[in-house]
Each structure stands twice: as structure tokens, then as C-alpha cells.
Amino acid sequence: MVGRGGLTGIVNIMKRTGAEDLGDFYPIRPDCLADTPKPRFKPRAGKTLSERRWNAAFSEDGHLDIEKVLRRIQRGGVHPAIKGSVWEFVLGCFDPNSTYEERDQLRQCRREQYIRWKAECQHMVPVIGSGKLITTPIITDDGQTVIDSSINSTFSDKRSIQWMRALHQIGLDVVRTDRTLAFYDSEKNQAKLWDILAIYAWVDNDISYVQGMNDICSPMVILLENEADAFWCFERAMRRLRENFRCSASSMGVQTQLSTLSQVIKTVDPKLHQHLEALDGGEYLFAFRMLMVLFRREFTFADSLYLWELMWAMEYNPNIFSLYEKPIAESDKSAESVLNNKLLKQCGKFERNKVKTGCKDQQSALAVFLVASVLEAKNKRILKEAKGLDDVVQILSDITGNMDARKVCKDALKIHKKYLSKAKK
Amino acid sequence: MASRRRMLLKVIILGDSGVGKTSLMNQYVNRKFSNQYKATIGADFLTKEVQYEDRMFTLQIWDTAGQERFQSLGVAFYRGADCCVLVYDVNVMKSFDNLNNWREEFLIQANPSDPENFPFVVLGNKIDVDGGNSRVVSEKKAKAWCAAKGNIPYFETSAKEGFNVDAAFQCIAKNALKNEPEEEIYLPDTIDVGGGGRQQMSTGCEC
Numbered sequence: 001m002v003g004r005g006g007l008t009g010i011v012n013i014m015k016r017t018g019a020e021d022l023g024d025f026y027p028i029r030p031d032c033l034a035d036t037p038k039p040r041f042k043p044r045a046g047k048t049l050s051e052r053r054w055n056a057a058f059s060e061d062g063h064l065d066i067e068k069v070l071r072r073i074q075r076g077g078v079h080p081a082i083k084g085s086v087w088e089f090v091l092g093c094f095d096p097n098s099t100y101e102e103r104d105q106l107r108q109c110r111r112e113q114y115i116r117w118k119a120e121c122q123h124m125v126p127v128i129g130s131g132k133l134i135t136t137p138i139i140t141d142d143g144q145t146v147i148d149s150s151i152n153s154t155f156s157d158k159r160s161i162q163w164m165r166a167l168h169q170i171g172l173d174v175v176r177t178d179r180t181l182a183f184y185d186s187e188k189n190q191a192k193l194w195d196i197l198a199i200y201a202w203v204d205n206d207i208s209y210v211q212g213m214n215d216i217c218s219p220m221v222i223l224l225e226n227e228a229d230a231f232w233c234f235e236r237a238m239r240r241l242r243e244n245f246r247c248s249a250s251s252m253g254v255q256t257q258l259s260t261l262s263q264v265i266k267t268v269d270p271k272l273h274q275h276l277e278a279l280d281g282g283e284y285l286f287a288f289r290m291l292m293v294l295f296r297r298e299f300t301f302a303d304s305l306y307l308w309e310l311m312w313a314m315e316y317n318p319n320i321f322s323l324y325e326k327p328i329a330e331s332d333k334s335a336e337s338v339l340n341n342k343l344l345k346q347c348g349k350f351e352r353n354k355v356k357t358g359c360k361d362q363q364s365a366l367a368v369f370l371v372a373s374v375l376e377a378k379n380k381r382i383l384k385e386a387k388g389l390d391d392v393v394q395i396l397s398d399i400t401g402n403m404d405a406r407k408v409c410k411d412a413l414k415i416h417k418k419y420l421s422k423a424k425k
Numbered sequence: 426m427a428s429r430r431r432m433l434l435k436v437i438i439l440g441d442s443g444v445g446k447t448s449l450m451n452q453y454v455n456r457k458f459s460n461q462y463k464a465t466i467g468a469d470f471l472t473k474e475v476q477y478e479d480r481m482f483t484l485q486i487w488d489t490a491g492q493e494r495f496q497s498l499g500v501a502f503y504r505g506a507d508c509c510v511l512v513y514d515v516n517v518m519k520s521f522d523n524l525n526n527w528r529e530e531f532l533i534q535a536n537p538s539d540p541e542n543f544p545f546v547v548l549g550n551k552i553d554v555d556g557g558n559s560r561v562v563s564e565k566k567a568k569a570w571c572a573a574k575g576n577i578p579y580f581e582t583s584a585k586e587g588f589n590v591d592a593a594f595q596c597i598a599k600n601a602l603k604n605e606p607e608e609e610i611y612l613p614d615t616i617d618v619g620g621g622g623r624q625q626m627s628t629g630c631e632c
Contacts, residue, residue, distance in 0.1 A: 032461060135443070137519055169492055172443040172464070179461045211442070211492045212466045247494040285501055288467035297463070388433075390470065390485055 025080040026222070026301055032180040037401035039302035047076030054082050062100030064089060066318070067346050069096075073313035074349060076406075077306040084223035084233075090312040091236040092320035096346075107229070114228035117199050124155045125164060125198075131187065133194040135171035139164045163202050166209040170197045173214040178301060183222050193221045196231045204238070210245040213238070215293040219305055239324055240315075240365065244292055254291050258284045261291075261368050265375060267422050268415055272379050281389045286396060287371045294367060298374075298400050307405035311366050314348035314409065317355075349413055357420045366412060369419070373411035374399060433483045434601040435505050437535075439527045440512035441520040442491030445550040448584035449512065450488045453594045458585050465490045468502045475598050484598055499534035506535050508544045508601035513562070515549045515581070521562045524570065544600035545577045548593055553583040 028036050043050070049072040057065045066089065078086045088094055094103050122128045125138065138151050143161045145153045151164060174194045183189055197217055201209040217234045224230040246253035261284050266273040276282060289297055294311075296304050344352060350366045375382070378395050386392045438446045447462045447469075454471040470487045487502060489495070503509075509531050513520040528545060537543040549567050552560070564581060571577040578600070580593035 035459075035461075136517065140519075169442055176461070176463055178463075210494055211464045211490055214464070215466075247497065249497060251497050252495070283501060285467070285498070288498075289469075292466050297466070390433075390472070393470065 027182040039300040041306040064096035066096035092324045095321040111228040133171045177214045212292040215296040314350040316348035318346040369412035369416045437506045438510045444514040452584045503535035507604045512548045516559045549581045
């Protein structure tokens with residue numbers, strides 16, 4: 001055990017140099033401290049988007065200089081104190097080119113919409129919004145109500161039944177989501193996550209709920225205090241991710257991204273691709289989880305937030321707000337409207353490269369190139385040591401807690417450029 | 426290091442979400458239990474070196490996602506399995522009722538050469554919960570199902586307490602081995618116990 005005084009001393013020194021302790025923002029349960037790896041992310045003066053810089057980026061009536069803000073985020077992430085508000089912009093909840101007043105109105109409108117949806121759900125299953133949650137099935141496979149479950153059995157249409165069947169699965173996953181964080185010691189906070197996922201499953205009944213969505217939603221629940229705001233932030237994140245969660249009898253949506261990954265590696269590192277194919281790994285299924293939950297299992301909690309905001313800043317397109325304002329069905333296409341030079345400057349680094357080369361492929365998300373960059377980092381070991389797919393999995397599992405989010409992003413951008421130039425030829 | 430690998434036995438763990446598949450695997454391989462396991466996404470695996478009749482084998486245990494919606498991945502993950510472990514929670518009736526679905530789904534997707542004789546092992550987990558008071562599936566009922574499906578070996582376990590987990594996996598290893606055709610069994614001239622560089626070795630205290 002390190003002496004307490006010594007540690008505090010170090011922390012104080014770090015504070016003075018601009019790096020501070022993240023433990024205050026995402027406290028770990030005392031009994032989990034020993035087993036939880038320390039995050040690598042540290043807010044850095046002059047690099048990380050600070051609260052002061054963030055506030056200064058707004059004009060008097062509330063227009064946001066998104067270009068300036070993106071530059072900061074891509075350099076050093078977002079300070080934990082303001083992550084929630086910044087995420088709302090990079091995920092496209094709000095238009096930077098709007099006033100405070102307009103946004104307040106929109107927020108109010110969205111909160112009311114959420115309350116209406118929640119009331120619909122509550123009407124069918126009264127546990128919704130009660131501060132409690134369900135972990136055992138309330139409805140059988142053939143649509144019969146399980147005895148002593150308190151649900152309104154007048155709802156027997158296909159959509160309601162399908163939704164009710166997802167609720168206990170959501171509950172089972174919620175009670176094991178980020179349990180090392182003190183935040184989820186509270187039953188109320190668990191119920192908040194459950195409510196949001198349940199209402200999302202109701203609204204987006206096409207996707208409903210698939211395991212892994214809990215990992216995506218959990219940070220929003222922590223960062224945004226208002227439940228409706230957290231829901232909308234999650235909903236915007238899902239606009240990018242929902243196709244990954246689409247399941248059919250023969251495949252899962254994420255496999256489309258996996259085949260893009262296969263294409264990328266084949267183009268930028270044919271030798272590695274050949275080796276993986278020889279090991280029967282041409283489907284790249286070992287990268288399944290990285291893409292499904294956006295590296296939540298490979299990075300600590302704080303580091304995955306850092307990775308996500310870097311990603312979203314790099315993928316930012318000034319058209320996403322208006323694109324996402326359309327209903328889900330119409331927004332499946334990427335933000336491909338014409339961008340003039342000024343708007344191009346408001347794109348993230350990744351998006352700008354994409355737009356410049358006229359690449360409209362929705363599936364070539366930055367996440368795919370992040371996986372490519374991880375594979376490239378392990379390229380030598382995979383080529384030399386992997387004699388089976390299990391070895392590949394083992395080699396990749398070594399990255400857990402050992403990667404620098406910014407470095408992975410930087411390398412991913414390089415690979416993306418290389419891929420674009422090679423794919424052109 | 427890069428010597429030919431020891432004979433590999435592939436084991437797949439299936440069962441409803443939350444019955445304790447990840448916990449059972451970790452209890453067996455690492456002798457640890459945690460309340461902090463997250464839901465398994467896709468599939469994951471751990472390996473353990475096992476000895477059987479003076480020979481060393483590598484048990485590769487695949488832990489899978491419990492949600493039905495991941496089932497399309499079965500074809501890829503179940504391929505080449507030597508034994509399939511079906512897990513249910515003795516406190517949740519539905520998880521027992523679903524054993525049949527899991528078994529059939531496995532046989533369809535793994536498509537073993539001799540489905541009639543493919544080795545399964547059934548585990549009734551979480552017998553520690555509430556001192557057994559919340560139990561809804563009796564041992565008798567579970568054993569009857571196993572008998573009807575061609576005498577599947579049955580174990581009652583507690584991954585939390587570590588109860589019966591070793592015995593169950595010994596049986597799993599033995600059955601996986603039986604499934605492996607005799608001619609495929611080869612052994613390197615020297616057995617490099619502890620030199621494999623793997624993280625999990627069975628050298629831990631057995632007592």
C-alpha cells in the first residue's frame with residue numbers, strides 16, 4: 001500500500017501542472033480500487049478543452065465557434081466538468097449555429113417528447129419510471145403474461161409484446177453495467193439507465209434492445225443529469241451505431257463494418273490480411289466487441305470517454321444536426337450534402353478527408369480504422385506468434401488498459417489516408 | 426515457444442443471459458468470483474492446461490453471449506467444438522426450459538459429424554442463492570431431462586462458492602477428449618509444462 005500522504009502529495013503536484021485526479025469525477029467503489037486499472041487520460045492545460053475555453057467559444061446570443069472547439073477536442077479531449085454539454089454538440093443534438101433561446105426551446109420540446117414516450121411505456125409496464133427495474137421475464141415467448149408480473153395485459157399487439165420481452169434482458173444487463181463505478185451503487189441510477197434503454201427500445205422498435213447498448217448508454221446517464229437529455233444524447237449516438245445492432249437469423253449488422261475492416265487491412269497490409277485469412281479469421285470476428293461497444297472493454301471508463309470524444313470530433317460534420325432532425329428512416333444516409341470551404345473547415349479531421357475524396361460510404365466509420373490501427377500495432381506479434389485465431393484473440397487482449405486513445409486515433413487517421421489513396425488506384 | 430501446440434480441446438458454454446456462464450469459466454480457470462462481470466458481447470475465451478491420464482491438453486473454453494439475438498454467430502463460434510456445456514439457473518424456470526433450444530441450436534449450427542453422440546454436459550448453477558430457498562427447478566426434474574436426452578452428465582454448481590465447478594469441468598474435459606478422434610491425438614516429444622507462455626495454468630492450489 002502506498003502511504004496516503006505520499007499519494008496526496010503527488011496529486012497536488014499534478015494539479016499544479018494542470019493534470020488532475022479523475023477519481024473525483026468518476027469515483028470507483030472502494031472494494032474495486034485494487035482491481036481497476038488507472039485511466040491514462042489527464043486533462044492537459046493548453047490541449048484539453050477546458051470549461052473556460054468552452055464558455056468563451058459562445059457568442060453573446062449563443063452561437064458556438066465549433067471549429068475552434070473541435071480543434072481543441074481533437075488535440076486533448078474534453079475536461080470532465082463539461083463533457084455532457086460538449087457531447088450534445090459533437091453528437092449533433094444541437095446546431096452550433098443557433099442561439100441559447102432556440103436551444104432552450106428545442107430542449108424543452110425534446111424533454112416533453114421523452115415524457116410522452118415514457119408515459120406510454122409506463123401505461124403498459126408500471127415499473128417504468130418507478131425507480132425500480134425488472135430482471136426476470138414478465139411475458140412468455142407466446143405472449144402470455146407471467147403470473148404476478150404487474151403489467152397491463154390489454155396491450156397484446158406485436159410491438160408491445162416484443163418490447164415487453166426485451167425488458168428483463170435490459171435489466172439483467174443494467175445490473176452488471178460499470179459496477180466498479182460508485183455511481184451505479186445507487187438503485188435510482190440503475191433504474192435511470194434501465195428506463196432510458198427501455199424507452200429507446202420502444203421508440204426504435206426496429207432495433208429494440210441488443211446487449212452492448214447498455215455499454216454505450218451508461219456514460220450518457222452519468223454525464224447528463226437530466227434523464228431526457230441523457231436519452232437524447234444516447235439516441236444521437238445510436239444514429240451512428242444502430243446498424244451494428246441490427247440482428248437477423250443469419251447475420252448481425254456489425255458484420256458489415258467487419259467486412260469493411262477486412263477490406264481496409266487487405267488494402268493497407270495485405271500480408272497481415274493473408275495471415276489472418278490462413279487462420280480462418282478473414283471474417284475478423286475477433287474485432288466484434290471492439291466495434292459493438294466502441295472499445296469500452298479495452299479502455300478504462302475515463303479513457304473510453306476520451307476516445308469517444310476524439311472520435312466524434314474527428315467524425316464531425318456540420319450537417320449532422322439537420323440530418324438527425326429527420327426521422328430515423330430518412331437519415332440512414334451519411335451527411336453528404338454539398339459542403340463549401342467554410343463548412344469543410346467545420347468538419348473533423350476524419351470527415352474532412354472523407355468529404356475531400358468524395359467517399360460517401362457510411363460503413364467506413366472511424367471506429368473501423370481504430371481497429372485497423374490496433375491490429376497494425378500488433379502486426380509483428382500476430383504474424384510471428386499467431387498459429388490460430390485464439391492466439392490472435394490473446395494477443396489483442398493484451399491491449400486492455402495499455403493503449404493511448406490519442407495515439408490510436410492518430411494512427412487510425414494515417415491508415416485512413418493510406419487506404420483512401422490506395423483504394424483510388 | 427513457437428513449438429507445435431499441445432492438443433486443443435474446444436468447449437462451448439451456452440445458456441440464457443445471466444445464468445453464470447462467465448462466472449463458471451472464471452471460477453474454473455482463475456479460481457475467482459466477481460460481482461463485476463459485464464455481459465459477454467459476442468464471445469470470449471480462456472484456456473487452461475489440463476492433465477488426463479498422464480497427458481497434457483489445452484482446454485479452450487468459449488464463453489458466449491446469452492441473448493438469443495446473437496445466435497447467428499453460432500456457425501462461426503461453435504465450429505470444431507469438442508464438447509458443449511449447457512448452463513441454466515436453478516432459480517429461473519425459463520432458463521431451464523430453454524436448454525432444449527440451446528441444444529438444438531448448437532447441433533444445427535455446429536453440425537457435428539455424429540450428432541447423436543456429441544458430448545453435452547448440463548450445469549444447474551446458482552444453487553447458493555438464498556440458501557436454496559428460491560430454487561424452482563428440482564434436481565430430479567433436471568436429471569430426468571438429461572436422461573431423456575441420451576444420459577447427459579449433470580452437475581449442480583455454484584460459481585460464486587466454487588462448489589462442484591472443478592468436478593464439472595473434469596467431466597467436461599473427459600468428454601471432450603472422448604469426442605476427439607483417436608488418430609488426431611499426437612503429443613510433442615517433450616512436454617513443456619509451464620513454458621507455453623499462457624496466462625492460465627492449472628498449477629494453482631487444488632485443495
